[in-house]
Amino acid sequence: xxxxxxxxxxxxxxxxQLMAVLPLFSVxxxxxxxxxxxxxxxxxxICLGRGGAPPRWLLVALALAGAGLLAVTxxxxxxxxxxxxxxxxxxxxxxxxxxxxxxxxxxxxxxxxLLATDFVHYQSMAMALYLLLAALVxxxxxxxxxGKSLSMSFIAREMGRAALLSLPLxxxxxxxxxxxxPLWQMPDARQATTGLSDSxxxxxxxxxxxxxxxxxxxxxxxxxxxxxxxxxxxxLEYFDGRxxxxxxxxxxxxxxxxxxxxxxxxxxxxxxxxSGQRWLPILAGSVSRDGRLMQTTDGxxxxxxxxxxxxxxxxxxxxxxxxxxDNLTLRRNLVLPEEGNPRTRRKIQAQVLSLGRGRTLISAxxxxxxxxxxxxxxxxxxxxxxxxxxxxxxxxSGFCGHYASALAYQLRLAGIPARIVxxxxxxxxxxxxxxxxxxxxxxxxxxxxxxxxxxxxxxxPTARVAPERVEAGFSRxxxxxxxxxxxxxxxxxxxxxxLVRWLRQQAALLDYQWTRWVLNYDGARRSDLLQRLLxxxxxxxGGLLFVGALLGLILFFNWWSNRGPRVHQGExxxxxxxxxxRLARHGLERRPGETALAFARRxxxxxxxxxxxxxxxxxxxxxLRYQPEGxxxxxxxxxxxxxxxxxGRR
Numbered sequence: 001x002x003x004x005x006x007x008x009x010x011x012x013x014x015x016x017q018l019m020a021v022l023p024l025f026s027v028x029x030x031x032x033x034x035x036x037x038x039x040x041x042x043x044x045x046i047c048l049g050r051g052g053a054p055p056r057w058l059l060v061a062l063a064l065a066g067a068g069l070l071a072v073t074x075x076x077x078x079x080x081x082x083x084x085x086x087x088x089x090x091x092x093x094x095x096x097x098x099x100x101x102x103x104x105x106x107x108x109x110x111x112x113x114l115l116a117t118d119f120v121h122y123q124s125m126a127m128a129l130y131l132l133l134a135a136l137v138x139x140x141x142x143x144x145x146x147g148k149s150l151s152m153s154f155i156a157r158e159m160g161r162a163a164l165l166s167l168p169l170x171x172x173x174x175x176x177x178x179x180x181x182p183l184w185q186m187p188d189a190r191q192a193t194t195g196l197s198d199s200x201x202x203x204x205x206x207x208x209x210x211x212x213x214x215x216x217x218x219x220x221x222x223x224x225x226x227x228x229x230x231x232x233x234x235x236l237e238y239f240d241g242r243x244x245x246x247x248x249x250x251x252x253x254x255x256x257x258x259x260x261x262x263x264x265x266x267x268x269x270x271x272x273x274x275s276g277q278r279w280l281p282i283l284a285g286s287v288s289r290d291g292r293l294m295q296t297t298d299g300x301x302x303x304x305x306x307x308x309x310x311x312x313x314x315x316x317x318x319x320x321x322x323x324x325x326d327n328l329t330l331r332r333n334l335v336l337p338e339e340g341n342p343r344t345r346r347k348i349q350a351q352v353l354s355l356g357r358g359r360t361l362i363s364a365x366x367x368x369x370x371x372x373x374x375x376x377x378x379x380x381x382x383x384x385x386x387x388x389x390x391x392x393x394x395x396x397s398g399f400c401g402h403y404a405s406a407l408a409y410q411l412r413l414a415g416i417p418a419r420i421v422x423x424x425x426x427x428x429x430x431x432x433x434x435x436x437x438x439x440x441x442x443x444x445x446x447x448x449x450x451x452x453x454x455x456x457x458x459x460x461p462t463a464r465v466a467p468e469r470v471e472a473g474f475s476r477x478x479x480x481x482x483x484x485x486x487x488x489x490x491x492x493x494x495x496x497x498x499l500v501r502w503l504r505q506q507a508a509l510l511d512y513q514w515t516r517w518v519l520n521y522d523g524a525r526r527s528d529l530l531q532r533l534l535x536x537x538x539x540x541x542g543g544l545l546f547v548g549a550l551l552g553l554i555l556f557f558n559w560w561s562n563r564g565p566r567v568h569q570g571e572x573x574x575x576x577x578x579x580x581x582r583l584a585r586h587g588l589e590r591r592p593g594e595t596a597l598a599f600a601r602r603x604x605x606x607x608x609x610x611x612x613x614x615x616x617x618x619x620x621x622x623x624l625r626y627q628p629e630g631x632x633x634x635x636x637x638x639x640x641x642x643x644x645x646x647x648g649r650r
Contacts, residue, residue, distance in 0.1 A: 005098065008152060010047045012141045013107065014040050017095070019134040020114040021088055027121055028085045031069045035062075036092035043095040054096050063093060084117045101145050108145075111138045123310060125514035136163065168553050176530075176546040178539070179523040196233055196277075196422050198251075200401055200445060201243035211440035215424060216281055217271040217512055219435040220317075224283075226426060230446065230458060231281035231438065233423040235298045239412075241337040242387060244405060244420045249332070253296055254278065265318025271515055274309045278302045281423050281438070282315060284458070289314040297329075299456075312520040330450055333417035336409065341388040344406075348413040357415045362449060362459065365410055369403060369464040372396065376466035400469075403461040404445040417450035421458075425469075433509045571636055572624035579617045579643045586610065586647075596621055613646050 005013065021028075021036050045051035054062075066089040074082050091110050098104060115131050115138070136159050143155050218231075236244035265287065272280060280293070280301050288294075290313045293301045301315070355361040373396060380398040383390040388409045391402050404420050411418035425444035427436035446460040462469055527537040534541045580590050580599075588606060590599045600618040604611035620639045 005043075005047045005104075006144075007047070009104070009141060009144050010044060012137055012144070013095070013104075014044060016111050016134060016137050016141065017091065019130070019137065020111055020118065021091065023118045023122060023127070023130075024084060024088060024114075027081055028088050029073050031073065032066070032085060032088045032092070035066060035069075036088060039092040039095045043098070059093070059096060062096075066093065080117075080120070084114075087114050087117065104141065104145055108138055108142050111141075123519055125511055125518075128514070128518075136160075139163075165557070169550075172546065172549050172553065174521070175526070176542055176549070178542065179526065196279075196443060198234060198236075198246040199243055200236055200245075200405075200420065200422055213440045214273055214508075215275075215438050215440050215442065216273055217435050217437050217515075218268060218427070219271075219433075220268045221266050223429075227463070229426050229436070230284065230421075230444075230460075231424040231427075232284055232300060232421055233279050233281040234421070235300070235448070236420040236422060237333055239336060239405075239409065241340050241385075244408075247332065250296070250298070254302055265316035268315050268317060270313045270315055271512070271520070272307050272311050272313065274311075275307050278304075278306055280307075280313065283317050286315045286317045289316055310515055310519055312516065325450070325455065330417040333419050333450065334412050334415065336412050341386045341409070343386075343389045343393055344410060345413060347392075348410050352414050359451060359454075361414055362411070362416070362451075362457075365407060366459060366461060366464055369407075369461040374398075374403070374465045376462070376469065400445045400462040403465060404447050407459060407461045408447045408449075411447070411449050419448050421446050421448050425460075430505055430509055430512075432505070433512050435512060437508055437512075572621055572639070575636070575639050575643060576617065576621040576625075579614065579646065582643070582646050583610065583614065610647060613642050617642050 017036060017040050021033055025033050042051065042054065046053060070082070070085050070089065074085060087110060091107070091114055094103065094107055094110070098107075112135065115134050118134075119128065119131055139159050139162065140155050143158055216231075234246060235250065237247040237250060238245045265285070267289070268283070268286075270280060270282065280303060282301050284299065286301060288301055292304050293313060294304060295301055301313075303311075303313075351361055351364060355364055375397045376399070377397045378399055380391075380402060381395045383395065388406050391398055391406055408418040408420050422443075422445050424438050424442045425446075426442050427438035429436050444462070446458060446462070448456045449459055450456055526542075530537045530542050530545065534545060576596065583589070583603065586607060588603055588610075594602075596618045600611070600615050603614050617639060620635050620642075624635055624639070
């Protein structure tokens with residue numbers, strides 16, 4: 001490195017490297033991040049005179065080592081991750097071969113591009129503010145290249161001014177430019193997978209309930225009772241004796257697009273977090289108002305593509321119903337392993353003989369969960385090979401998965417078609433934003449049973465064992481359990497405490513509005529805006545509006561920049577004009593085009609008692625006005641004192 005960076009540029013350069021690369025730690029892996037940090041340290045040592053530039057062979061060796069690292073870590077991660085990793089590698093290695101300002105220009109441009117890729121992976125409002133700050137730091141490096149002696153305060157002021165000036169054009173581009181499909185698929189489904197899966201063993205939901213991650217948010221046009229908030233996501237219809245799975249025939253059905261259901265009902269919106277899956281948690285009876293959704297015969301809604309990032313869907317609840325009541329489906333929902341759980345089999349045979357196979361038997365089974373000493377626990381004991389027997393007759397301790405599994409098994413034994421539904425129950429209502437926030441710990445499982453006279457009935461045995469779980473929500477209901485509260489950790493224990501709860505709700509509210517109005521401003525909303533403004537949504541209308549607004553901005557800035565001397569006046573000019581206004585109170589007004597010295601001579605001729613102050617003010621003004629940028633602060637202070645001591649109006 002023959003071109004040494006000034007200290008302030010070095011600080012900014014190291015800062016932007018850290019700000020751009022660290023958020024990508026989980027994307028590019030620790031190897032590249034460590035390599036970048038090492039390059040930052042070496043560059044700093046060179047500029048501080050503590051080390052020399054690396055030889056050419058070492059640069060080549062580092063480049064080859066980086067390429068080898070990518071070759072080992074990239075396979076299977078997709079093209080987007082590969083591109084970002086290459087950028088990070090180049091961003092770090094370029095630090096070691098800075099020889100001129102042209103190399104810094106390259107680094108600044110790579111920095112802007114890398115910040116944009118950060119936003120591709122993380123789109124929260126907090127990350128947007130963080131990246132905006134990082135972009136300002138990168139802009140400061142760019143500004144410093146055009147004046148090495150510029151002070152940091154001047155750079156900060158110019159940076160803020162540039163940001164404010166670019167804001168109107170940014171808004172214009174955001175609101176009016178057409179939305180184009182991305183050139184790449186992002187990010188990989190495997191990286192975004194979270195939440196429910198298509199199989200459930202008794203302990204799965206318990207593990208998920210320890211997660212505080214946001215699952216989705218729902219804005220309803222009505223306020224339902226807490227015990228009616230069951231968000232259906234999956235139906236599990238195959239039981240292998242231990243776990244419930246989504247049946248193969250149901251998976252085949254999901255691969256076949258069905259006509260998009262249409263219907264009327266109460267509008268609601270679902271903002272889904274990236275799950276890597278196609279299924280959506282919806283209220284029973286919901287239909288789609290969104291062209292990106294399809295329906296299955298069991299009344300669920302699926303996205304046409306996996307939900308890889310936060311997305312908003314428009315739905316209606318009221319008329320959609322499950323239509324899978326054919327004989328084949330009902331027979332499939334009676335299938336059980338031929339052997340196992342002998343005590344449960346004998347119990348059900350006796351109950352069928354006395355109560356029959358209808359609603360009376362269902363009521364009796366549900367009452368048993370409320371009457372017998374069952375206990376709701378996230379840490380139940382392990383079950384043996386006859387898991388239903390062990391749970392119903394021995395441990396009687398379990399989570400929603402245990403209760404749903406035991407009830408569905410008994411119903412099928414009795415000849416009543418039944419299936420497990422996996423989804424979420426409840427949610428936290430935020431009145432400030434009028435929406436529900438549902439977290440992964442709200443994951444729940446319940447049962448749907450078929451009766452000819454009623455269709456599919458929702459049965460939740462957990463509500464009989466732990467009604468507080470359904471009525472007050474998971475976090476409030478189970479926090480009353482000392483054993484669970486001890487396991488939940490500090491975050492869960494503090495989340496409902498006064499100030500913490502308020503801060504958490506405000507953050508959730510801001511993030512919700514950010515998602516609604518910024519992240520989900522798509523082509524449909526742009527068309528809606530054009531329809532309201534122009535009464536048309538075609539490309540010509542949008543183009544004319546954009547050009548017209550752009551011309552309006554140009555004319556406004558042209559007027560603003562030429563509106564008068566106040567725009568360009570410095571501190572010295574402002575003080576001089578202030579002195580002139582004081583003289584005007586004495587009847588001495590400066591004439592158009594009159595120089596400062598000529599005006600001072602006229603003041604001396606007309607009002608000699610004012611000349612002592614004004615002559616010195618004029619001399620200081622001329623000296624400050626035409627000297628190099630920055631000026632003498634001491635002379636400015638003297639000018640202020642002279643103006644302050646000028647005689648007042650007579």
